[in-house]
Amino acid sequence: MGIFSILDRDEDSEIINETERILRNHYSAGANEVLTKYLYFKGNPRSRVVEPFVLYASAIKALILESGVFPERYMEYLTYIENVYNAMFPYKEHTPDFENLSTIFLEMIHKDGIIAKKRFNTAMYDLFSDKFNYMKWNKNLLDTAIDGSVNSFIQQYAIEARAYFIDEDCFVSNLIDVTKKIQTSGDMQAVLDEETEKLHRMAGIYDVNEAVLLDAVNKIKMANTMHEKIVELVKIVDERVNILDSMSSNAINNVKSLCDDEVSKAKYELSIINEKLQQAYDSCVNEQKRAILYDKKKMVDEVFQEAEEKLMSLKRAAEKTVNTVKLEMPEGITKMELGGSDSNAEIKVSAPIPGGQIIAGGNSGATNAAGLVSYDEYAKIYETQTIIKDDDVEIPAINPLLDDSISFSERFEKAMEKKTYMIATGEHFHKMFDDVLIAVMENSNPYLIGPSGCGKTYMVSQIARILDMDFIDIGYINEEYDILGFRTANGGYSRPNFYRCYKYGKIAFCDELDNGNSRATVKLNSFLSNLKNASYNFPNGECVMRHPNFRMIGAGNTDGNGADSNYNSREKIEESVQQRLTPIYIGYDNEVEKKILSNYPDWYSFIVLFRSATDEWGKKNYGDAPGIITTRDATRIKRYKDNNSFDMSRILEYEFIQTKDITYLAFIKEYIRNRIEQNLNAKAIFDEFSKMIDSRRG
Structure with missing residues (x-):
């Protein structure tokens, strides 16, 4: 539901009037200037810059309450807001996708928004078909101010790079990365040239001069000469291989027959051993379960017995304390009552007053017709406060x-x-x-x-x-x-x-x-x-x-x-x-991790393969696999890569290898190896992982 779908419910006038009240109650020269202009546009629809007028009112309200702009600069920023409006809404309220653009327009005015920081760039804005991506790019800018030269380099790169990206999400991701490099680099032109060259190579555009071309032709000629020599050598090798093949074919057949017989025997013996191991394992697990249940019951009984003994000891100590308090009561106190429930106990103490005796229910310090006075004043000394009101927080309304x-x-x-x-x-x-x-x-x-x-x-x-x-x-x-x-x-x-x-x-x-x-x-x-x-x-x-x-x-x-x-x-x-x-x-959601690692698809593919391997381990071993990779781990990997803090080998060591059994890791390595051809973007990571596992195994 967009902003104007909500405002259509007769709320336009309420927002317009509320903005006027805010301006009238501001009591600053800047606000008075804005109020004068606001009232003029309110009464002269043909002179308005921003339409509909309720959007203008919402923009002024955001400028006053949410932008953090000083009052003396209100008129300066209001003019800037109108210029941004003209750039974003060339057809005013008939501009396509007006409602979503209005939401973005108001969001820009907030304290950390584009308008509040005066960072709106019409040329950059026009590069994005989805204007939310323009907002996303701006939010990823560093807090340092962007001067004219920096902005010029960023704009030059963005305009040229836009033609190389069909997917706008990829364009935004690339532009954020290049913007940060330009902002933090001492040589912005070098960064621009390097990143532009990357785009050219990605599109298959190479700068080849005549000298390079001539060198390539010479190398081709040399390669052809070497190829002819290699062909002759291959012919000689083929002849020798044919001779060796004819000589060894009988020997190979004999060896193969012997190997097949030995493999069949080994498989049969292995199946018998596996069956015996499974039976021994099941027996051991059941025995351990019975022992654990027995130990657990014994431990619970001991804890209960110890708790009962401690409770009896505390009760005896409490009774002793009460008797001691009674013996040590101040002289003249005649009665002590312990009343109320266990959770709301109160102690009432009565004592004689000179010239009379204590009674309950009278006014504090008052003497009645019989010469008796209330014991309430004395009791206040000994009564325990039982309720502390919790009125320090206001009860909120229903959500x-x-x-x-x-x-x-x-x-x-x-x-x-x-x-x-x-x-x-x-x-x-x-x-x-x-x-x-x-x-x-x-x-x-x-x-x-x-x-x-x-x-x-x-x-x-x-x-x-x-x-x-x-x-x-x-x-x-x-x-x-x-x-x-x-x-x-x-x-x-x-x-x-x-x-x-x-x-x-x-x-x-x-x-x-x-x-x-x-x-x-x-x-x-x-x-x-x-x-x-x-x-x-x-x-x-x-x-x-x-x-x-x-x-x-x-x-x-x-x-x-x-x-x-x-x-x-x-x-x-x-x-x-x-x-x-x-x-x-709940479980793990691969789509969430895919979005977290959107800039590192190779690591996402490796995580999917690794988790699939741990699932397979759990199936084969009738239980959950240890050391699975979590969404939290994916977030850490993204942070390491974004900050360029840990390299590939350290990420693998700390997130995938350390604390895991070598047999378990070898199983995972073999599982991934059989499937890496379908996930070639993760091959470099797997090769490093495999090398680290092999070095551990010796």
């Missing part, structure tokens, strides 16, 4: 994208608009992103299942940005107080992050949910019912209403049913918790 009084289709459409804009600015999204976003908007408590480094945490941050919400990673849950908080020694309350999410409507991200204490995670059940008007009494005695914006997202490396071969310390998530979660498998 429009989570308001179920609005149809889901309308809310989801707005969320997808934000996603589309983020994609246009270079953001990458996982193929399962939309499913997770729907689960969050529908309040279904998604549980993201996927291996380490596949992008689960980054996906949650993207969801938070689209919903315009905060998200807090509360980590794995080890104890109940990680969710509920706890009472401090002085009677206060330590609020956990989960409390803040529940009360103030944030996203609680429970990462590594399968790595926590299953007894503690059961406490989540009280918060996952997702009923309207739900509430919970926290340990500070406060009944907290569940905020409509509150969402819980869990994540783990396993499906919640306990440990596997790669994540052997994971716990089983309690069944009642699993029933309240919506499991969504």
Whole structure:
């Protein structure tokens, strides 16, 4: 949905009037000049430079509120904005793709935008059919100011290079790279000449003079002479080979027959050995499983026994402390009451007042008709504060994208608009992103299942940005107080992050949910019912209403049913918790990695081959392969290449080879070798990888 699709809903006048209010309330000379011009154009439609007028109003609003321009320069920048408009909209509002161009136009006015930095270049702008690519190129410029000479070199290269690229994405990528080289080079002309020469060679254009041509002809003649001599030598060799072949054919047949017999025997014996090894392996695995289960049960029993003994010791110490307090009460205190529940205890103490006796319920320090006074003033000295109000944060309103009084289709459409804009600015999204976003908007408590480094945490941050919400990673849950908080020694309350999410409507991200204490995670059940008007009494005695914006997202490396071969310390998530979660498998997304490594297709192809080899290892060995390559690894490789920090051998060593068993690496090498012909752009990387593996094997 474009900008004018939204403004068509009778919001034009509201924006026009709001801009006028902003100018009137600015109280600066620069704003007054802009206001005078604004009111003139408002009353004289035929004199307007920018049409429709609501776009002009939006541009002025962005200039005042978002550009960071000083008031004394408002008129200067307004004139610049009008010039940019004339360049971008030659047919004004009848210019093709007007709505998308209007969005780009307003984005340029923001503080870090093209207009705000006065970097708009009409010649460069006209080179791009997709104007979002012009924005993308500008965002990749270095922060250093571009003077006239630098801009001239960049423009000269861009105009010549555009003819060599059919794919505009490739053109943008190349232009960004060359722009950075020109900006940082001491000899810009040398960079321009070198990069232009690369374009010529890429297109098959070579500068060949007569001297070079004559030299080539001479070399061809010499090559022909050598060829004739080689042909004669080949004839002689062929004759000798034929003689040797006739002599050795019988011997070869005999050797082949013997070899075939030995190979058949070896295969038969190997199949018997393999079967015995498999049986021994299965027996060993089952025996180890039984031993581990026994040790686990024994360890749990010992922990429970130790916990019960410690609890009894603490109870005896508490009773001793209470008796000691009673003995050491100040003289004259007559009564001590311990009342209330365990989570909200209070101590009331009564003491005699000179000339009377203590009673409950009277005014502080007042004497009644019987000569009795209240003990409230004395009790205040000894009563423990049990509730600390949490009124230091304002409760936010309901998020429009989570308001179920609005149809889901309308809310989801707005969320997808934000996603589309983020994609246009270079953001990458996982193929399962939309499913997770729907689960969050529908309040279904998604549980993201996927291996380490596949992008689960980054996906949650993207969801938070689209919903315009905060998200807090509360980590794995080890104890109940990680969710509920706890009472401090002085009677206060330590609020956990989960409390803040529940009360103030944030996203609680429970990462590594399968790595926590299953007894503690059961406490989540009280918060996952997702009923309207739900509430919970926290340990500070406060009944907290569940905020409509509150969402819980869990994540783990396993499906919640306990440990596997790669994540052997994971716990089983309690069944009642699993029933309240919506499991969504994430996994690695090759398309995301392809976009991350778009400038390095050879590394992307090698990652795909390497991961395919690890999958094959897992199938042959009945389990997950160790040391798989993740999306996080692909991001690191891109950073190494962009910064030119690690060379090829060090990237292979640190990301693909180190900590892995040599047998495992040899299997991967052989697997890739059989498939490298279909991925020749990764051959140089594979050759280096193969050489490093061979050197390790000796």
